[in-house]
Amino acid sequence: MKVQSRHQLHSNLAEINITPLVDVMLVLLIIFMVTAPMMQTGITVKLPSAETRTNPSSGGLVLTLTKDRYIYMNEQIVNLYFLESRLKSHFLNSDKKIVFLKADKSLSYGYVIEVMDIIKLAGVDTVGMIVEQKSRQ
Numbered sequence: 001m002k003v004q005s006r007h008q009l010h011s012n013l014a015e016i017n018i019t020p021l022v023d024v025m026l027v028l029l030i031i032f033m034v035t036a037p038m039m040q041t042g043i044t045v046k047l048p049s050a051e052t053r054t055n056p057s058s059g060g061l062v063l064t065l066t067k068d069r070y071i072y073m074n075e076q077i078v079n080l081y082f083l084e085s086r087l088k089s090h091f092l093n094s095d096k097k098i099v100f101l102k103a104d105k106s107l108s109y110g111y112v113i114e115v116m117d118i119i120k121l122a123g124v125d126t127v128g129m130i131v132e133q134k135s136r137q
Contacts, residue, residue, distance in 0.1 A: 048105040050131040060098035060128065061090060065115060067104040080118070087122035097123060102130040 045064055064072040071078045078086050091097045099119050103112050119127055 045104045062100045065103040067106045084122045098126045099124045100128045
């Protein structure tokens with residue numbers, strides 16, 4: 001019977017099998033790739049379409065109106081009754097007061113005008129509308 005020396009015993013245990021580690025990492029990578037697009041949350045709005053395209057300028061504030069009549073200002077929900085005060089505080093030290101409305105096309109015209117009226121009461125100089133460009137065929 002052959003007896004192994006201590007040196008040979010330690011060298012055999014020092015080798016690490018990395019195949020299971022690679023398998024686990026690949027599974028985690030696939031899970032991340034599948035779930036990452038689902039984690040991107042945004043405000044879904046179906047914009048009306050027009051022939052011309054509008055791009056909001058860098059200095060303007062974008063207000064989003066959803067079909068459920070929620071108003072978003074910088075990704076935060078704002079109550080309709082507090083919108084005027086929030087806009088006044090946002091534009092407190094600003095010379096250019098520009099707001100772009102991104103309103104869902106299913107909203108009633110009266111509701112959009114009501115929000116625009118509150119924006120004007122807050123002292124905003126310019127109100128623009130963001131629309132999708134119609135596809136030309």
